Amino acid sequence: MAGQLLVDIRHRLSRLSLRARLELGGETLALVGPSGAGKSSLLKAIAGLIRPEEGRISFLGEQWFDGASRIHVPPERREVGMVFQDLALFPHLTVLDNVAYGVVARRPTRLSGPRRSTRAEGRSRAADLLERFGIGHLARARPRSLSGGEAQRVAVARAVASEPVVLLLDEPLSALDPQTKARVSADLWSHLKDLRLPTIVVSHDFADVVGLADRVAVMEDGHIVQAGNSHDLLEGPVTPFVAALTGVNFFPGVAAPRDELTEIRSTEGDAVFLSTEPAVGPVGVVVFPWEVALSTLAPEGSALNRLAGPVRRVSGVGNRIRITVGSRPSVVAELTDESLHRLGIAPGVAVVASWKATGTRLVPRPG
């Protein structure tokens, strides 16, 4: 069911102007971008906390906002569920009353029935939900006594308690430490799958959301620059930012045919790349980090693309290590822990990064 939620708004913020179009069906959309890109503002506009200057927001044909006919449905009548970045649990209410809050407060709508729920009904529904989320024992606790993961579950339970039609999650994992994050995110996603709600998840970290989202929209500078499934983005990023976000080396350049191959002159430095893909004019050179080999000597063989420079950064967890080489342009390689030690790579060591022409993808780039 595509296009349940339609968003097309323009709104000027203090440091950027938001201009976003978005369609959401019954799926989970990850909205990814750097901080300050306007992701949270877009969520607030959908929730009704911000009134955009122009445009339209509608859900299943019902106008939530229409700049032209001055329609602005206040947040409390939009039936949106939202989980805030820092969760925003009410500190003066128990966990049970936090979750019951929306059930009791929500005005009667065509979906929820003819009348407002009583406090007892709200609490009974909240208690059920807490059981479903596996935190029934926390009903009488105050939010500040909860662990990060527990608070997270309470916030999600509260957001869905009043049966919203759309669920918005703003950086749901950013407040958690790495260990908790892994556990909580698995937990969160399993609940989201069960709920089957149209959902927008905002994150500045592609890796956090790439696994759960049906689609990813990348937001940069107030605009949605690219949207698609995560594989599309990984393979065909349209801007350096999207490439960096998805973990891909992206070198803007100008392509021209040479022999059987394509030669690309980098717009940064005097590097020249070779690719087996045909192209002419402005292109983006996309190289996956795991296709890049590193050596301390000049490499031999069929690897035709080379960039030399000192190791700038070594980072990563587990067995996959990412090495940033301070060449012009700089390039990221991904090695296993073993090869890292075998090669004796450490920050400052001079290395040559190389990859094959077959491993050099070319994507169109706006001139």
Next chain:
Amino acid sequence: MRGPAGRIDRWVAFFFGLAVAALLAFILLPVVAIFARVPPGTLVAQLHSRVALDALEVSLRASLSALAVILLFGTPAAYALATRPRRHSATLTTILELPLVLPPPVAGLGLLMAFGREGLLGGPLRAVGVTITFTQIAVVMALVFVSLPFFVRQAIASFQSVDPQLIAASRILGAGQARTFFRVALPLARPGLSAGAALALARSLGEFGATLMFAGSLPGSTQTLPVAVFTELARDLDAALAIAALLVAISAGLFVGFKLLLREPHPSWLDSSSSTSAIV
């Protein structure tokens, strides 16, 4: 190097200590002097005088009425100002705070010029058969005028310290503005609001100049405790001291209450994010 530096440090420490001691003595001496001159028994006996009892009743009634008016109008006004962008509310807040810097007699004169029989609103008020000057309403108005800023300042600060995300969360959960105000903003701001109310009450109990100017002074009707101190001073120093001692006791009690209310640890000062990060 350690010797002279240590000596200088000792002198500096001594000077700071001296400054504190001197100021403490300067403030405490007059307060103690009020109680020191007349034996406690006499003070208590004097409090049973008609003048003291009348003034106490007038003061309590007028101050509590003024407090009710301040809470009724000041709380929603402070909430409105606290939740608007600061650049919009700054001027309005400054106007509400103006009585803080106005000498009370000027406030009284202003009230006369606005609400007096010959004042700006004198004609319309007279047309509906209302006279304010020399009535208990005038006392209450003078008290509201001078003590309102003490509450409003504190109330605005308290509402501003409520996490705006909690307000937004409440709205998105389906609560309208009124429900959000009563269920979220008000409970979270309550300790600060109570402190502001105590401060405003203490200020109105001590009000003198504006009351005298706008409401006059009639025992049992408009003569408040501070005005009674001033009037009694001419007749009987002991009686004036007894009333002064009563005022000191009430005001100091309220002020201590104010301090305790502000110190009381309350969940509202800790938002959920701090508890999340606490486990990291």
Next chain:
Amino acid sequence: MRCLSSAALVAALLAVGATACGGAASGSQDGLTTLTVLSAASLDRVFPEMATEFSKAHPGVTVRFSFAGTDALVAQIEQGSPGDIFAGASAKYGDQLFEERFVDRPRAFATNRLVVIVPPANPAGIASPEDLSKPGIKLVVGAETVPAGIYTRKVLANLDALYGPSYSQAVLANIVSDEDNVEGVLTKVRLGEADAGFVYLTDAEAVGGAVRAVQLPSEAQAVATYPIAVIRSSAHRAAARRFESFVLGPIGRRLLADAGFGPPAAA
């Protein structure tokens, strides 16, 4: 109040010191002497003129004033405020200070009479003192603790003989404010907040057309006698006595008469 407080003791000691140094200053006629006159608020228009005339006759002596309600002046002197001359609005207070040995024997230098004042528009239509007993009149008077208030109540009691025994009771019920000084009464009538008030004739004359005066029958008048006395702790007793004589002398009498004061009763 009779017991000498420690504060008064300190003030007295200071005053003794001041007397010791001040004696030499007033002894030399070349030196500049400044006299401080603690005077009743109702003298605040005539006394500055008095000072100008006095300084003409006595070069080298300047006079400054501290104006306040007479009761406040008495409290100040009892608490040891430095000053050279006391000029009050009530003979009673002069006698009290004399008994307490704070001042030399006081002498009466002027009298003042009370008058009813109404706003120029006279909204309550008060034509005679009898109208003050009409219900609903807003009347302001001096408090019972200040001379003007004491005289007001005395006059009202005297008027019972003319207007009937319940007159003063009815008028007292119309009081909406007991002001702490005559200025307060004057202000509230001038602003039209009160329908009528009792002030000294001199106060009414000083503000000219800002209020209208309604005369009281002379048989009901309570005459306020103004005492003047040199303060014992004065550092300039000789100069102070000269000022006192000047006020009692021909120029002083003329100035006081011009301002609406009557001659002292004994004269």
